[in-house]
Amino acid sequence: MLSHLCAQASSVISLPQRIRQNKGWSQIAVSAGPSAVLGFGGVLSGGGLIHGGVVKLLSLRDALAHNEQNFNVLYLVSSAQPAFGEDLVSICRKKQIRFVWNQNGVGYRAWAGAAAELHNAPMRRLRAASDVIIYQSEFCQYSANHFLGPVGIPSQTLLNPVDLSRFSPSDVPKPHIPLRLLSMGTQNYPARVKHVIDALTELRHGGIDATLTIAGRLLWKDAEADIVRHATTRGVEGFVFRVGEFTQDMAVSLYRSHHILVHPKYLDPCPTVVAEAMACGLPVVGSKSGGMPEMVADGCGSLIPVPVNDWTNLHTPSGGEMATAIADLLPHMETFSTAARNHAMATFDATSWVQAHQKIFSGILS
Numbered sequence: 001m002l003s004h005l006c007a008q009a010s011s012v013i014s015l016p017q018r019i020r021q022n023k024g025w026s027q028i029a030v031s032a033g034p035s036a037v038l039g040f041g042g043v044l045s046g047g048g049l050i051h052g053g054v055v056k057l058l059s060l061r062d063a064l065a066h067n068e069q070n071f072n073v074l075y076l077v078s079s080a081q082p083a084f085g086e087d088l089v090s091i092c093r094k095k096q097i098r099f100v101w102n103q104n105g106v107g108y109r110a111w112a113g114a115a116a117e118l119h120n121a122p123m124r125r126l127r128a129a130s131d132v133i134i135y136q137s138e139f140c141q142y143s144a145n146h147f148l149g150p151v152g153i154p155s156q157t158l159l160n161p162v163d164l165s166r167f168s169p170s171d172v173p174k175p176h177i178p179l180r181l182l183s184m185g186t187q188n189y190p191a192r193v194k195h196v197i198d199a200l201t202e203l204r205h206g207g208i209d210a211t212l213t214i215a216g217r218l219l220w221k222d223a224e225a226d227i228v229r230h231a232t233t234r235g236v237e238g239f240v241f242r243v244g245e246f247t248q249d250m251a252v253s254l255y256r257s258h259h260i261l262v263h264p265k266y267l268d269p270c271p272t273v274v275a276e277a278m279a280c281g282l283p284v285v286g287s288k289s290g291g292m293p294e295m296v297a298d299g300c301g302s303l304i305p306v307p308v309n310d311w312t313n314l315h316t317p318s319g320g321e322m323a324t325a326i327a328d329l330l331p332h333m334e335t336f337s338t339a340a341r342n343h344a345m346a347t348f349d350a351t352s353w354v355q356a357h358q359k360i361f362s363g364i365l366s
Helices: 017-023 057-063 085-094 109-128 138-148 190-205 223-234 248-256 272-279 319-347 350-365
Strands: 003-006 011-013 028-030 037-040 073-077 098-103 132-135 155-157 179-184 210-215 240-243 260-263 284-288 301-305
Touching: 057 073, 057 350, 073 085, 073 350, 085 098, 085 109, 098 109, 098 138, 098 350, 109 138, 132 138, 132 350, 138 155, 179 190, 179 248, 179 272, 179 319, 190 210, 190 223, 190 319, 223 240, 248 272, 260 272, 260 319, 272 284, 272 319, 284 319, 301 319
Parallel strands: 073 098, 098 132, 132 155, 179 210, 179 260, 210 240, 260 284, 284 301
Antiparallel strands: 003 037, 003 073, 011 028
């Protein structure tokens, strides 16, 4: 998965054979010009399944011209690194191609176990080799400095962007009943999903007619069967719906057809689904950890307190805590929905995000 920024060519260099075979590139080139032209791999070329660290790059792809072979700025995202990224950076350095590094989260024991350093080692080297670092949140900068070490490189914090014209509330009012909860994104550990099922159970036992949609990839072993068993055990199997991987168009439909996003993931650095949901007018119930306090302002939902920055254990809000937070929102849903949309417009506008990038590119190219 390759994500990079490019500009017009004046001289050409060859990639090592293993990079050419892996990516289908025959050459890269450097331009003496001051303007950046973007280039992306095939994963960004159509309307297919795009998720994770690559989603934000759609805004750059759509706003600026791009070319895969000819460039003067290389742009890599830590959560969507290309194979042989360090080789690519090394070659670009020799040609004085500028390098911008977008830093998401890091590896730590609570989720990566003994493999944490396998995640961190290449990030440490690539981050240290960059001309500019873009942190997706202040939490991303804090955790990077903690695990990768401090660096004296210019940096800027830019929360992940949203296309506000595409991700917007529906013109058609949603029925108030049943209450439709949405848990969305790459679901990387069981408690993140099971506790939301527990919250649904608590709400239904409390007399609230509610359903839950779980959308996105499940990353633990036998996950599909696991959540079916858990929902069945809790007696809510008929009220839990499953959507697998989704396109951006599907994402818009999902947000617009639900009332509340429930996002209890612990230490999530800067979840795009949270910004997208608020842009569509969904209040957010989640974990008060990671980058979430930077994203979800007061009046836009409810963040549940959890232990701060425990790198060895995952602290997911309980089903009871989430059910209480959801129930507390219900009498004021219209107010919270409006506040979420307004906050998204002020905070996550993709146009402003692209303009900030253009200023950075102009600075390093001049």
